[in-house]
Amino acid sequence: MLLKNTPTLITERLILRKFTSNDIEALFRIYSDKEVNTYLPWYPINSIEEAEKIYKENYEKIYTNEQGYNYAICLKENNIPIGYIKVDINDSYDLGYALCKEFWHKGITTEAGIAIIEQLKKDKIPYITATHDINNLSSGKVMKKLGMKYQYSYEEQWQPKNILVTFRMYQLNLDGNEERVYKKYWNMYKKHFIEEL
Secondary structure, X not given: OOOOOOOOEEOOOEEEEOOOHHHHHHHHHHXXXXXXXXXXXXXXXXXXXXXHHXXXXXXXXXXXXXXXXXXXXXXXXXXXXXXXXXXXXXXXXEEEEEEOHHHOXXXXXXXXXXXXXXXXXXXXXXXXXXXXXXXXXXXXXXXXXXXXXXXXXXXXXXXXOOEEEEEEEEEEEOOOOOOOOOOHHHHHOOOEEOOOO
C-alpha cells in the first residue's frame, strides 16, 4: 500500500526528498544537460521558465495528489538536488533516474535505488521494472547492482525524439513471486526478443 506522504529517505551519503520550489535552478541543471538527457525521451530544456514548468507538472502536481515516488537525490553536505529517482505508480512500477554527470560513476544512483527499493518493500509494492537503451550500458549496470534481472528486449519508435531504440527490460520482484514477468512491452511491440547477455 502506497504511503500517502512519501517520507524523506536518508542513506550514508544522500538525502532523498521531495523537490520544492526552491530547487528550480537545480532542476534546470539536471534537465538542461545534453549528455545527462541523451538517453531520456525528452529534449534538454533551455530556460529557467521550462524548469519551473517541469517542477509544476512533474513534481508539485504529483505531490499535491499524494501519489508516486518522485525524489530529488541530494548530497547530505548541502541538500541540493544533483539528480532524481522515481517509481511510477501504474502497472509497470517503472524505475527511472538521472544524475548530473560530475557525479557519475560514484555509486550514487545505486545508493539511492537501494533506499527507494527498501521503502517500496515496506509499502508492499509487488515489483519494479526499468528499461534502458542498449547503448546506455551504465544504466544497465545500475539495474544489475540493484538486483534487477534482464527479461527481454524490444524495439520502440521513441517519442518525441522519433528515433528507433532497442530497449532492455529489467525487473525485480519484491514480493517473492519470482515467476512474474511484466510482459506489456513484449506484447505491445512487434519486434521483441531475448538476448544472450
